Amino acid sequence: MKNITIADVAKHAKVSKSTVSQFLNKRFDYMSEKTKKKIEETIKELNYQPNIVARSLKQKATFTVGVVVANILHTFSTQIIRAMEDAFHEQGYQIIVCNADDEPEKEKKYIEMLLAKQVDGIMIFPTGCNLDLYERMKRQQFPVVFIDRTIKDLNIATVMLDNQMAAKLAVSQFVKNGRKRIALITTSIIRNISPRVERLEGFKNALADHGLPVNKAYLKSASADQLPAVLEEMFNLPAPPDALLAGNDIVLYEVLRFMKKRNLTIPGDAAVIGIDDVPFASFFTPPISTVAQPVAEMAEKAVELLLFQIKNKEDREFEDIFRYKPSLIERDSD
Incomplete structure (x- = not known):
């Protein structure tokens, strides 16, 4: 033919x-x-x-961008990738999605693979442990945007949530409903992953604002497989928490599973709010209150920032952090 x-x-x-x-x-x-x-x-x-190859050679562009996500199991990750894919498609770009599983070495391999494929830019949900690689891309003025997480002093354009406000919204809701023994559980903060650290900081500040003490027994971070044991320990305390803030969707899932297994009622035995809205929250019994991120707005901004860098080769300095306000979705669990 x-x-x-x-x-x-x-x-x-x-x-x-x-x-x-x-x-x-x-x-x-x-x-x-x-x-x-x-x-x-x-x-x-x-x-x-x-002829895509001929077009790429002529225009010196592949019209392809990479997305390296830290952990694609997070609902927020899948939601924002889906929204970014729509936005890129409208502009004639395709995306390659890579899941790093929160492993720095895997992240490094994916970034190097995408660079070798000569993608026009990369979105990264950074693990935080490949500073040399991030810095090299910045020195070479390669188009990069960070999503969800920031790295101090690196000065790379970043789109993320106001995480302190997310925690404060939840704490204020608990206090409004008379809760005083409020706990926060999050996945591991060993590598100082910014959303988790910031939510912890916002949680402590919110307790102080409401005149409540910070009880270290109610502050826990652990890997996903350790969360059931952490919850068991917390609810075996002489005075177990009467409110639980799940730091992300993975924690929320474990909290709900634990409470069902222990026949604990929500919000009777303990109120529950999760940061990040998840599909099952609205039809769980009872429906779970969540703190939602404005995914569509964040995706639109991230795409705008990366395309600006791609199309403005002589003016790629775009170092701001763009933070977006969360919203509390009140249901029946708090």
Whole structure:
């Protein structure tokens, strides 16, 4: 079968090759609706497929970006990747998603693989342990945006939640409903992963604002497999907590499973709020209150920041951290 070229499309549609090229690149400023329709119909009739390799060589771009996510099991990760994919697709870009499993070495391999494939830019949910690699990309002015997590003094454009406010919203809700023994459980903070550290800090500040003491027995961080034991220890205290703030969706899942196993009622035995809205929260019994992130807005900003760097090769210094306000979704668990 003969490969259909731009020249074939142009000849069949009775327009110039440059007009077809403008159509393919979505430059319609000076193109009539009649011409657009004619080219579109010709492309379908001839089953024309653009030569992506030739296009990349000509424009010195692959129209592909990488997304290296720390842990794709988090609901927020899948939600924002889905929203970013839509936004990139609208701009003619494809994405390659890589899951690092919170392992720095795996993250490093994925970033190096994406660089070797000459992607135009990379979104990273950083593990925080590949500073040399992050710094090298910044020195080389390679387009990079961090998502969900920031790294101090690195000065890379970052989109993330106001994590302190997220914790404060939950604590204020607990206090409003008369709770005083408020606990926070989060996944491990060994590597000082910024959202977890910031939520812990916001939690402590919120307790102080409401005149409540910080009880270390009610502050726990652990790996996912250790969470059941942490919960067991906490609820065996002489005065167990009467409110639990789950630092993320993985913790929330373990909290709900533990309470069901122990036949503890929500909110009777303990109120529960989770940071990050999850699909099952609204139909769990009782429906679970959550602190939600504005995923669509965050995805839109992240894509905007990366495309700005890709398209402005001489002006890639974009070092701000863009924080977004969370919102409390009140249900029946607090």
